Amino acid sequence: MAVPDEPSGLVWAMAKWFAFQSLSSASKHVLLAREISMGDGHRIRWLSGDVELFLHDLPPIAADLRKWAELKALPSFGNRLLVELTVWTIAAHRLLRSRGVAAPEARALVADIGWVVYGRMLRLYSLPFRLLTRDPAKRMRSTIKALLRFPLSATGRPGYEAKVTFTDDGVLTYFTHCPPHSFVRGLAEEAGTDDDLLAFRQSWCRYDWPGADIVAGDGHRDHYERPHTLSHGDPVCDMCWRASPAVGSYGARADA
Numbered sequence: 001m002a003v004p005d006e007p008s009g010l011v012w013a014m015a016k017w018f019a020f021q022s023l024s025s026a027s028k029h030v031l032l033a034r035e036i037s038m039g040d041g042h043r044i045r046w047l048s049g050d051v052e053l054f055l056h057d058l059p060p061i062a063a064d065l066r067k068w069a070e071l072k073a074l075p076s077f078g079n080r081l082l083v084e085l086t087v088w089t090i091a092a093h094r095l096l097r098s099r100g101v102a103a104p105e106a107r108a109l110v111a112d113i114g115w116v117v118y119g120r121m122l123r124l125y126s127l128p129f130r131l132l133t134r135d136p137a138k139r140m141r142s143t144i145k146a147l148l149r150f151p152l153s154a155t156g157r158p159g160y161e162a163k164v165t166f167t168d169d170g171v172l173t174y175f176t177h178c179p180p181h182s183f184v185r186g187l188a189e190e191a192g193t194d195d196d197l198l199a200f201r202q203s204w205c206r207y208d209w210p211g212a213d214i215v216a217g218d219g220h221r222d223h224y225e226r227p228h229t230l231s232h233g234d235p236v237c238d239m240c241w242r243a244s245p246a247v248g249s250y251g252a253r254a255d256a
Contacts, residue, residue: 006071007080015081020062023088024055026116030109037105054095062091068190069183075159078151079179086180086204089114090187093199103195111203118207119214126215136216137169137243140223143215144171144241158182170223170242178237180204181230201231212241220245 006012031051035043046054065087071080089110096106129142145166154160154175161177181200188197212224222245228234 006066006069011077012080015077016084019081019084019088020059022117022120023058023085023092023113026113027051027055027092029116030112034109034112036109037102038100039102040100054099058088058091058095061095062087065091065094065187068187070158073158074179075155076151076153078153079159082151083179083183085117086183086200089203090184090196090199093196097195107199107202110199111206114203115207115210118211122211122214126217129215130217135243136218136223139217140170140212140215140241140243141166144173148173167242169244170240173237173239173241175230175237175239176235178230185231197231201229205229205231208239215241216243216245218243218245 028051031046031054032048035045037043066084069083069087071083074080074083092113093106093110096109097103101109125146126139126143129139129146132142133139144164148154148162148164152160152162154162154164157177159177159179160175163174163176165172181204184196184200188194208226209221209224213221216223223242225240225242226237228236228238230237
């Protein structure tokens with residue numbers, strides 16, 4: 001059932017403005033740099049006017065999706081902010097598809113746009129910990145601990161629900177509830193199609209691999225593994241964030 005109300009006040013208005021401005025900047029960065037595959041088989045390049053029209057038409061779609069987000073029910077500002085960013089993600093995906101962009105291309109574009117936003121935020125968020133120590137394990141533990149306070153604040157449903165174990169080498173997190181995923185899963189069930197869920201999976205669910213490498217900040221890859229993923233229908237996102245770049249022993253799921 002759609003819930004029309006949402007948080008109010010200056011702080012929330014600023015958060016919505018920040019989300020849209022971040023998406024706008026990233027959209028211009030990505031959409032003007034790519035040759036885009038259309039559903040009719042043609043490949044075109046968008047011009048500045050195309051991107052401006054895209055950004056003009058985006059807010060009404062986001063407003064309609066926001067009615068289903070149940071933002072007021074979420075337990076923290078951070079949880080609401082992440083669902084708000086998810087609203088814009090799905091709005092961008094739906095608008096690209098309505099513009100005739102091929103389905104795989106629309107998912108890839110949304111993933112690239114989202115990564116620009118996510119990567120910038122994570123680099124800024126983890127910067128103090130990367131400056132304070134050169135130890136990747138300390139960087140990993142400190143950053144994840146901070147993220148679990150904000151924006152994740154895993155206090156339980158309907159917000160993030162997680163079990164966390166800190167190890168000498170990093171962090172194990174077992175998420176059994178993710179508000180952005182639940183929001184998109186509900187949209188998919190309402191629409192009777194997995195289109196939005198596939199876009200969410202290709203974007204949000206794939207950022208943790210390079211994100212962990214940013215946090216470790218040691219110039220290596222493979223600091224993250226996840227055998228199971230909620231958006232795949234699994235009961236948990238069991239994430240291993242480790243300082244040492246090792247692959248294979250934790251059963252990474254490459255197509256997550």
